[in-house]
Amino acid sequence: MPSQKNLTALFVLALSGFLLACKPGSSNAPVSENPATVYFNGDILTMQGIEPSYVEALVERDGKIVFLGEANQAMEEAGHDHHMVDLKEKTLLPGFIDGHGHIYNVGLLGTAANVLPAPDGPGTDFDALVRAVRDWTETENGKFLSNKMGWIIANGYDDSQLQERTHPTREVLDQISTEVPVVVIHQSGHLACFNSKALELVGYDKNTPEVKGGVIRRDAEGQPTGVLEEAAFFNALLPILGDKTDEELQLWSVAKGQEEYAKYGYTTAQDGRSTPDATQAFALAAEQNQFFIDVVAYPDIIWNEAAMSSAYYTTDKSYQNHYRIGGVKLTLDGSPQGKTAWLKKCYHVNPEGQDGCYTGYPILPDEKATEYVSKAFENKWQIMAHTNGDAAIDQYIRALQTAQSSHGYEDHRSVMIHGQTLRKDQIPDLVRLNILPSLFPMHTFYWGDWHRESVLGEERAAYISPTRDVVDAGLSVTSHHDAPVTFPNSLRVLDATVNRVTRSGFILGPDQRISAYEGLKTLTEWAAYQHFEEDSKGTLALGKYADLVILDKNPLKVDPMTIHEITVIQTVKEGKTVYQK
Numbered sequence: 001m002p003s004q005k006n007l008t009a010l011f012v013l014a015l016s017g018f019l020l021a022c023k024p025g026s027s028n029a030p031v032s033e034n035p036a037t038v039y040f041n042g043d044i045l046t047m048q049g050i051e052p053s054y055v056e057a058l059v060e061r062d063g064k065i066v067f068l069g070e071a072n073q074a075m076e077e078a079g080h081d082h083h084m085v086d087l088k089e090k091t092l093l094p095g096f097i098d099g100h101g102h103i104y105n106v107g108l109l110g111t112a113a114n115v116l117p118a119p120d121g122p123g124t125d126f127d128a129l130v131r132a133v134r135d136w137t138e139t140e141n142g143k144f145l146s147n148k149m150g151w152i153i154a155n156g157y158d159d160s161q162l163q164e165r166t167h168p169t170r171e172v173l174d175q176i177s178t179e180v181p182v183v184v185i186h187q188s189g190h191l192a193c194f195n196s197k198a199l200e201l202v203g204y205d206k207n208t209p210e211v212k213g214g215v216i217r218r219d220a221e222g223q224p225t226g227v228l229e230e231a232a233f234f235n236a237l238l239p240i241l242g243d244k245t246d247e248e249l250q251l252w253s254v255a256k257g258q259e260e261y262a263k264y265g266y267t268t269a270q271d272g273r274s275t276p277d278a279t280q281a282f283a284l285a286a287e288q289n290q291f292f293i294d295v296v297a298y299p300d301i302i303w304n305e306a307a308m309s310s311a312y313y314t315t316d317k318s319y320q321n322h323y324r325i326g327g328v329k330l331t332l333d334g335s336p337q338g339k340t341a342w343l344k345k346c347y348h349v350n351p352e353g354q355d356g357c358y359t360g361y362p363i364l365p366d367e368k369a370t371e372y373v374s375k376a377f378e379n380k381w382q383i384m385a386h387t388n389g390d391a392a393i394d395q396y397i398r399a400l401q402t403a404q405s406s407h408g409y410e411d412h413r414s415v416m417i418h419g420q421t422l423r424k425d426q427i428p429d430l431v432r433l434n435i436l437p438s439l440f441p442m443h444t445f446y447w448g449d450w451h452r453e454s455v456l457g458e459e460r461a462a463y464i465s466p467t468r469d470v471v472d473a474g475l476s477v478t479s480h481h482d483a484p485v486t487f488p489n490s491l492r493v494l495d496a497t498v499n500r501v502t503r504s505g506f507i508l509g510p511d512q513r514i515s516a517y518e519g520l521k522t523l524t525e526w527a528a529y530q531h532f533e534e535d536s537k538g539t540l541a542l543g544k545y546a547d548l549v550i551l552d553k554n555p556l557k558v559d560p561m562t563i564h565e566i567t568v569i570q571t572v573k574e575g576k577t578v579y580q581k
Contacts, residue, residue, distance in 0.1 A: 034061060034062050035061075035079075035081045035082045035083055036059050036060060036061040036066065036077070036078040036079060036082040036083070037059070037060045037061075037078075037082065037083040037084075037085060037546075037575060038057060038058070038059050038074050038075065038078045038082060038083070038084050038085065039057065039058045039059075039060070039085045039087060039092055039548075040056065040057040040058075040071050040074065040084070040085070040086065040087065041086050041087050041088060041089065042087025042088065042089055042090045042091060042092055042550075043087075043089075043090070043091040043092070043554045043557070044056070044057070044058055044068075044087075044091075044092045044093075044540065045091060045092065045093040045520075045540075045554070045556070046068065046093075046094075046539055046540040046541070047093060047094050047520060047521065047524045047525050047538065047539045047540065048525075048539045048540070048541060051517075052517050052556055055068045055069055055070075055540070056069065056070050056071040056074075057069065057070065057071045057073075057074035058074075058092065058540060058546075058548075059074050059077050059078050059082075060546035060548075060572075060575045061078075061575075062575070063545060063546055063574030063575040063576075064543060064544065064545060064546055064574075064575075065540060065541065065542055065543065065544050065545075065546050066542065067542070068540060068541070068542065087550065090550050090551060090552055090553075090569060091550065091551045091552075091553065091554040091555075092540075092548055092549070092550050093520065093524065093540070093548070093549060093551070094524045094525075094537065094538055094539055094540055094547060094548065094549070095265060095266065095267030095268065095524075095537070095547030095548055095549050095571065095572070095573065096264070096265045096266045096267065096268075096490045096523045096524065096527075096549060097266070097267070097268040097478075097523065097524060097527035097528055097531065097533075097537060097538060098261070098266055098268060098269045098270040098480065098481075098488070098527070099270070099438040099478025099479060099480035099522065099523070099527050099530060100270055100272050100384070100415075100417050100418075100438045100440075100478070100480035100481075100482055101261075101269060101270050101271070101272065101480060101481055101482060101483040101488055102189075102270075102271055102272055102273065102482070102483060102484060103254075103257040103258070103261060103269040103270065103271050103295055103483070103488075104253055104254065104257055104271050104274065104278040104281060104282070105189075105253075105257075105278075105483075105484050106256070106257040106260050106261070106483045106484045106488060107252065107253035107254060107255065107256035107257030107258075107260070108249075108253040108256075108257075109153075109155040109185070109484045110256050110257070110260060110484065111141045111144065111145045111252070111253075111256065112136075112141075112145060112153040112154055112155045112185075113132060113133045113136035113137075113142065113152070113153065113154035113155070114132065114136075114154075114155065114156060115129045115132050115133065115154045115155065115156050115157045115184060116155075116156035116157075116158070116187060117156075117157075117158050117161035117162070117187075118161075120156070120486070120487060121156055123156060123157050123158065123161065123162065124161075124162070124163060125162055125163035125164060126162065126163075126164055126168055126172050129154075129157055129162075129168060129172075129184070130172065130173075130175045130176055132154070133152060133154045133176050133182070133184070134176055136154070137152060137176075145249075146180070148244060148245070148246070148248075148249050149241060149244050149245075150180075150181070150244060151180070151181045151182070151183060151198070151240075151241070151244075152176060152177060152180050152181070152182040152183070153182075153183055153185070154182075154183070154184040154185065155184075155185045155187075155484060156185070156186075156187045156484075157184050157185075157186060157187065157193070158186065158187040158337070159186070159338075160337060160447060160450035160454070161450075166352065167186075167191070167193055167217075167225075167227045167352075168184060168193045168226070169193065169225045169226045169227065170193070170194060170195050170196045170199060170224070170225060170226030171196075171226075172193075172226075173193055173194070173195035173196075173198075173226060174195050174196050176195065177195065177197070178195070178196060178197060179197065180197060181194070181195065181197045181198035181201050182194070182195040182197070182198055183195075183198055183237060186335075186338055187337075187446075187485060187486075188334075188335035188337055188338040188485060189335070189482075189484070189485055190229065190230055190233070190334045190335035190338050190340050191227065191228065191229050191230070191233060191335070191338045191340065192227075192228055192233045192237065193226045193227050193228070194224075194226045194228060194236075195226065196226075198226075199224055199226060201240070202236040202237070202240070204216060204224045204228075204232075204236065205223070205224065206218075206221070206222045206223050206224075208224070210232075211231050211232040211235060212231060213230055213231035213361075213362075213363045213364070214228065214229050214230035214231030214232030214233065214234070214235070215228070215229040215230065215232055215340075216228055216229075216232045217229070217352065217353055218353070229334065229338070229340050230334050230340055230363065231363070238275065241277075242275065242276065242277045245277050245281075247284060250277070250280065250281030250284055250285075251281065251284065251285060251288070251290060253281060254281055254282065254285040254290060254291070255285075255290065257269070258291065258292060258293050258295075258578075259579075260483075260487070260488055261293060261483075261488050262292070262293055262571045262573075262578045262579035263568065263571075263579050264487070264488050264489050264490045264491070264568055265490045265549035265551070265568040265571050265579075266293065266488060266490060266571070267293050267294065267537075267545075267547035267548075267549070267571060267572075267573045267578070268293065268294040268295075268296065268527075268528075268531070268533070268537065268547070269293055269294070269295050269296075269488075270295075270296055270297075270298065270326075270531075271295060271296070271297040271298065272298050272329050272384060272386075272417065273298065273299075273300045273329040273331060273386070274297040274298060274299045274300065274304060274307065274329070275299075275300060275303060275304055276303065276304050276306070276307070278297065279297055279299055279304060279307040279310065279312075279325070282295060282297055282312070282323050283310065283312060283323075285323065286312065286320055286321040286322070286323040287321075289321050291321055291322035291323050292322070292573060292576070292578045293322065293573050293578060294319055294322045294323075294324075294573075295322065295323050295324075296323075296324055296325070296326040296531055297312075297323070297324075297325050297326065298325070298326055298327050298328055298329040298382075298384055299325065299328055299329065300328070300329055300330075300331070301328040301329065301330050301372050301375070301376065301383070302330070302372065305328070307325060308325065308328065308379070308381060310325060312324055312325045313325035313326075315380070317531075317532050317533070326382055326531060326532075327376070327381045327382030327383055327384065328376050328381050328382075328383050328384075329383075329384050329385070329386070329417075330369070330372050330373065330376075330383060330384070330385045330386070331363055331385070331386040332362060332363055332364060332369060332385055332386060332387050332392040332395055332396060333360065333361070333362055333363055333386070333387060333388055333389045333391070333392035334360065334361075334363070334388065334389075335388060336388050336389065336420050336421065336443075336447075336451065336455050336456070336464075337443070337446075337447040337450055337451070337455060339351040339358075339360065339455065340360055340361070341360050341388035341389035341392065341420065341421070342359065342360040342361055342362045342388075342389035342391040342392045342395075343359045343360050343389045343390060343391055343421060344359065344389075344390050344391045344394070344423075345359065345460075346358060346359055347359065347360070347454075347455060347456075348453075348454055348455055348456055348457040348460075349453075349454040349455075359389075359391065360389055360391075362391070362392065362395065366395060366398065366399070369395050369396070369398075369399045370398070370399040370402050370403070372399075373385070373396070373399035373400055373402070373403045374399070374402060374403040374406060374407060376403070377403035377404070377406070377407035377408065377409070377412065378403075378406075378407045380409055380412070382412065382413055382414065382415070382532070383412075383414050383415070384414070384415035384416075384417050384438070385414075385415070385416060385417060386417045386418060387416055387417065387418060387419060388418045388419070388420045388421065389420070389421055390421040390422065390423050390426065393416065393419060393421075393422055393423075393426055394426070396416060396435075397426065397429045397430075397433065397435075400414060400433050400435065401433065404433065411434075412434060413434065413436055413529075413530065413532065414433070414434065414435050414436070415435070415436045415437075415438050415530060416430065416435050416436070416437050416438065417438050418438070418439070418440045418465075418482070419437050419438075419439050419440075419465065420439075420440060420443060420464050420465060421456070421460060421463075421464065422437070422439075422463075422465075422466055422470075423463075424463070424466070424469060427466075427469055427470060427473050427475075428473075430470070430473070430475060431473050431474065431475060436475065436476055436477070436478070436529075436530050437470050437475055437477050437478075438477070438478040438479075438480055438530065439465040439466075439467055439470070439477055439478070439479055439480075440465055440479070440480055440481075440482060441464075441465040441467055441479055441493075441496045441497045441500060442479075442480075442481055442482075442486055442492060442493055442496045443464055443465060443496075444464065444465070444496050444499075444500040444501065444502060444508045444509070445492070445495070445496045445501060445502060445503060446486060446503070448461065448464075448500070448501075448502030448503070448506065448508040449502045449503055449504050449506065451464060451508075452502075452506075452508070461508060461509075462508055462509035462512075463509055463512065464508070464509065465479075465512070466509070466512045467479065467497055467512055467513075467514050467522075468511060468512040468513060468514055469512065471514055471518060476525075476526040476529045476530065477522055477526060478522050478523070478526055478527045478530050479493050479494075479496075479497040479519065479522040479523065480493065481493050490523060490549075490568070491551075491555075491563060491564050491565075491566045491567075491568070492564050493522075493523065494516070494519045494520065494523065494555060494563050494564075495560075495563040495564035497513075497514060497519040497522060498513060498514060498515070498516050498519045498560050498563060499513065499560055499561060499563070500512060500513050501561070516555045516556050516560055516563065517556055519555075520555060520556075524538045524539065525538040525539050526538075545573075545574050546572060546574055546575045547572065547573055547574060548570075548571070548572040549568060549570070549571050549572070550568070550569045550570040550571075550572075551566050551567065551568060551569060552566060552567045552569050553566045553567075567581065568581065569581050
């Protein structure tokens, strides 16, 4: 906070600056065609250094930070024709950077029917789910998306939170419609339920063979129940919906996704595992200058390697109209809460239809995983791999070791996405191989109780997303939301990373909590490093982009248990307001 003396001086200088601006030539201060903006009278947290540091004022000009320091010096730097932003004792810090998410699907599925459980939606039981989807079909969004796709699409059911504690079946979804195909996507994004019409359209019946890398769940007679896991879901639905997505829907999704991210203070968003449809949409949006925050995409290396030949992938990692391709994404397993993640030890309670020691399953055999990782290294593409289960993490480590020995290069910054069941003995391998962990501590709130009771049991559940141990190992960790799995709510991300409190109020793995300042690092400085953007983003420093977020309270000065109640007041991208509460 500014001292009273400097604050008074700043107000006096602001007034004199305004009066002098009415008399051109009456001062030697520089006059800029693009006026500067002075931020003052709040907690301006730079995020530089290992301890919190503050400045009294920040000056932005032409989208860059041109001054940080004492309030009584800020006006001299700002010149005459400038703007003043009185923070009114609120908190200013660097704009948040998305460690991992899916901004295109945030926009697309944000239009779909919301069947998330509380506190994010109405998905409490089967009746509520059916009712919510029926009501949605009568809304503007419902009519728009259904007409575009020819499908009724809902997102976010969670069997762990439904009263029935199981997945809805085709018979449940047939209550919504028997004439129109219906798909309801699991909150994890790794499973879905189809109604009878949808199963008919994709050709799944009693005689359909099992899908490699996925599961078609069946009843006692061998008929599909409607619940589809992993590849059985993706392979059926994505080609159909991709064919039905036109330019209007693509640009709609890009715009809606950005709006949602900006609302939560993000100035840089990620699209992990971009499909051809998504990269096509991003290219279209860039050509039409539709981006107002930065978006970095990581195309799926299996489905969308062709995107790496795009002009939007450059070795200097430069953005074109706020869009770039940063590297590739590889998916090696599924979801722990959906019980498709690949574990070394048995699940605590088996999913429906599984007997014995069930450990989930890999998406790819070792030789294919190694082939894709080696291809990324050979081309010097940054690679991130979805690895929830510790067996999948082992597979990624093996693949990276092989790729390093054959095509090794310095500073590859390969990323481990999620790492939910990362074991303590695997952390030295992350350090040795320069694997950056992007962890998902929001699981502690959303599924922490479910992990204890059903997925992993007490001991393993307490160690999910072991943020404290990876920070202590010297790794630059990021903490993410994986939107649209959850909302891209930066303060919920921070709250879960710092507090690890479950829905029931249980503290899950208290020894893996980190400080609020370290938690902010995962959203700013360390996230910029993960994306090779530490020279331009992540801290408030001279010459860096004026990517800023203003919060109503300082996360470092409130009771940590109230962090999730903090509100984003304003989001600024390169000096321009992109969200205002």
